[in-house]
Amino acid sequence: MIGLSHYLVVSAILFSIGLVGVLRRRNLLMLFFATEVMLNAVNIAFAAISHYYNDLTGQMFAFFVIAIAASEVAVGLGILIVLFKKFGSLNLDDLANMRG
Amino acid sequence: MYEMIAFYLFSALTIGLFIVTVMSKNVLYAMTSLAAGMVLISGFFFILGADFLGVVQLIVYVGAVMALYSFAMMFFDATRDIKEKNTSSALVFLLGGMSALVLVLMFAAPMHSDAITALYPMHKGVGNAQDVGIVLFTKYLVPFEVAAVMLLVAMIAGIILAGKKMDKSLTKDTAVDDEILVVKDKK
Numbered sequence: 001m002i003g004l005s006h007y008l009v010v011s012a013i014l015f016s017i018g019l020v021g022v023l024r025r026r027n028l029l030m031l032f033f034a035t036e037v038m039l040n041a042v043n044i045a046f047a048a049i050s051h052y053y054n055d056l057t058g059q060m061f062a063f064f065v066i067a068i069a070a071s072e073v074a075v076g077l078g079i080l081i082v083l084f085k086k087f088g089s090l091n092l093d094d095l096a097n098m099r100g
Numbered sequence: 101m102y103e104m105i106a107f108y109l110f111s112a113l114t115i116g117l118f119i120v121t122v123m124s125k126n127v128l129y130a131m132t133s134l135a136a137g138m139v140l141i142s143g144f145f146f147i148l149g150a151d152f153l154g155v156v157q158l159i160v161y162v163g164a165v166m167a168l169y170s171f172a173m174m175f176f177d178a179t180r181d182i183k184e185k186n187t188s189s190a191l192v193f194l195l196g197g198m199s200a201l202v203l204v205l206m207f208a209a210p211m212h213s214d215a216i217t218a219l220y221p222m223h224k225g226v227g228n229a230q231d232v233g234i235v236l237f238t239k240y241l242v243p244f245e246v247a248a249v250m251l252l253v254a255m256i257a258g259i260i261l262a263g264k265k266m267d268k269s270l271t272k273d274t275a276v277d278d279e280i281l282v283v284k285d286k287k
Contacts, residue, residue, distance in 0.1 A: 037121060
C-alpha cells in the first residue's frame with residue numbers, strides 16, 4: 001500500500017533533481033526551469049501530507065505556492081527579456097560585469 | 101492496487117522527464133518535458149484526492165506558465181543548443197556533499213507526527229472543491245487577497261519590463277535590414 005513516506009521520497013527525489021539543476025546549469029532560462037521543478041516537488045509533499053493527515057492546510061499552502069510561482073515567472077521572464085536585449089545572451093558567465 | 105500502479109508509473113515518468121529537463125542541452129526539449137512532468141504531477145494530486153489542486157495545477161502551470169515560457173521563446177534563440185562551461189569538479193563535490201548532508205539531516209530529524217492534529221479537517225460527504233472554497237474564503241481570505249494584489253503587481257511588472265522597445269527586433273540583425281533598404285533606394 002502506498003503510504004505518506006512514498007510520496008515524501010518521490011518529492012525529495014524531485015527536489016534533489018531541481019537542486020542539481022540549479023547547481024549545474026549556467027543558462028538563466030534553465031535555472032528557471034530547475035526552480036519550477038523544485039516548486040512542484042514541494043507541492044507534491046504538501047498535497048500528500050494534506051491527504052494523509054486529513055487536513056486542508058497543505059492544499060492551501062500549495063495554492064499559494066502556485067500563485068507565487070506564476071508571478072515569479074511573469075516578472076522573471078520580463079527581466080530575462082531585458083537582460084537578453086542588453087547582453088545578447090542568457091549565460092551567467094557572459095552576464096558577469098561586476099569584477100571586484 | 102490501481103493506486104499503486106498509478107503511483108509508480110507517475111513517479112517513474114515524472115522523475116525521468118524532470119531529469120531530461122535538468123540535463124537537456126536544448127531549450128525546447130527541456131520546456132516540453134517540464135510541461136509533461138507537470139501534467140503527471142497533477143495526476144499525483146488527483147490520486148491524493150486534491151481534485152481542485154490538480155485542476156489548478158493543470159490550468160495555471162501547464163496552461164499559463166508554460167504558455168508564458170513558450171511565448172518568451174520568441175525573444176530568445178531557442179533552436180541553438182546551449183553551450184555551458186562545466187564548473188570545476190571540486191566545487192560540484194563540495195556543493196553536492198553539503199546538499200546530501202542537508203537531506204540526511206532533514207530525514208533524520210525527529211518528527212512528532214503523532215502529535216499533529218488537523219487544523220482545518222476535511223469534511224465527509226463534501227466535495228474537495230467545496231471544502232477548499234470554504235476554507236479559502238474564510239480562514240485564508242487575507243492571504244488570498246494579498247496574493248491577488250501580488251499577481252496584479254507581477255502582471256504590471258511583466259508588461260513594463262517586456263514591453264519596452266517592442267518595435268525593435270532582438271534576434272534579427274537590424275544592420276542587414278538597413279542594407280537591404282539602402283540597396284532598394286539605389287535602385
